[in-house]
Amino acid sequence: MAMSQAQEILSNLEKEILPTEYSRYIKNLKFNDKNSTPEFFIYNATNEFIAKYAQTKYGTKIKELIKKQFGLNDVIVKITSKAKISPKEKVKIISEKPKSTILSENYNFENFIIGDSNKFAFECSVSVAKEPGIRFNPLFIYGPSGLGKTHLLQSIGNYCIKKGKTVICVTSEQFANDFVFNLKNNSIDKFKQKYRNCDVLLIDDIQFLIGRDKAQEELFYTFNELKDKNCQIVLTNDLPPKFLKGFESRLTTRFESGIIANITPPDLETKIAIINKKSEENRVRIPHDVVEYIAANMGDNIREIEGAINKLNAYSSILRTKITLEFTKSTLQDQIHQKYSSVSLEHVI
DSSP: HHHHHHEEEEEEEETOHHHIIIIIIIOOOEETTTTTTTTEEEEEEHHHHHHHHHHHHHHHHHHHHHHHHHHSOOEEEEEEEEOOOOHHHHHHHHHOOOOOOSOOOOOOGGGGGOTTEEEEEEEEHHHHHTTTSSSSSSEEESTTTTTSHHHHHHHHHHHHTTOOEEEEEEEEEHHHHHHHHHHTOOOOHHHHHHHSOOOOOOOOGGGGGGTTTHHHHHHHHHHHHHHHTTOOEEEESOGGGGGGSSSSSHHHHHHHEEEEOOOOOOOOHHHHHHHHHHHHHHHOEEEEEEEEHHHSSSSOOOHHHHHHHHHHHHHHHHTTOOOOHHHHHHTTTOOOOOOSOOHHHHOOO
C-alpha cells in the first residue's frame, strides 16, 4: 500500500474541517504502512488523547474518504498511539465492526418460501451448502431481479459459516473494486490470499464484470484454483451463462461446467405464501383479501412486495387505521401493476 496515497486522505480532510482542528489532531497523524492491510488502515498519533479524539470525531469521515478514493465497499480505520497492533487486538477490533451488508443473518433456508418456480434452485442450494465442493460446482443461479437469488446465495453462506467453513460473499462489483485497489497498491498477493484460500466463494450479480477485462481474468484464475482444490463456487445473474455478452468464452464455459438453476416468477399461491411469511416476519397483520389483492396486482418482485408490506404497516401506524382493501388500494395506487382494465370470460376460464 502506497504511503503517499494513505497520507493524501488526511490532506483531503483538511478542506472539510476547521484549520485549528486539522493542525491539532490530524496533521501529525502518520499512516502505519507496515501494519496496515487493504481492509485495515492504521494511523499513528503522537499520544493516546489525540488518538482517541481523532478516532471518535473523524474516524468515520476518514473511512468514507478512503472508501471513495479506493473504491472499497468497507474498510476499518484505527487511530492509535501504539506503534504496532497485535494480531489478537486486530481480531478484537474486527469483531467489533458492524456485520457485512452483503451477508445478512436474515437470509436462511428456513424462511425461503418454496414453490414450483424455485424448487430446483432451492434443492441445489441446500445440497451445495451441506456438501460444498462435492456435487454441484459451480452452482449458477439465474432469474429476474427480486425473485430470491440473493436469498439463496446468502443462505448458502450462512449455513456454511455455521459449519465452520471460510466463506467470502461479494457482489461482482466488490470483487472488481477489491482487485483494482490491490493492483494499484502493489498488494495483489493479499488479494489472491483472500480469494483463493476460502472454502466457499459466493459472487452476486456476475453481470457487472462486463467490460472489466482485468477483473475477469483474475476471476478466471481464481475460479481454476478454487475448483482444483474442491472449493465451492456459487454465482448469480439475471440471465444464463450463454447470454453473458462481454465475457470470454473460457469463463462462460466454466460457469456452465457445474449445474445451472433457474428461478422463474412465482405463481399466485407461492406469492400468497411469501406475502404471509413477510407479514409474519415484519409483524404486520394483513387480512386475506388484502393479501390476495397484493399477490394478484403487485407484480413478481419480492423486494417490491416486501416494501409494499412495510409501507402499509407504516401508513397504518401513523394514520392509526386498520389495513383494509380500500386502504391498501389507496396507499399502493402508485405501485400496483394491474394487467386488466376489465376481466373477460376467457380470462376467468
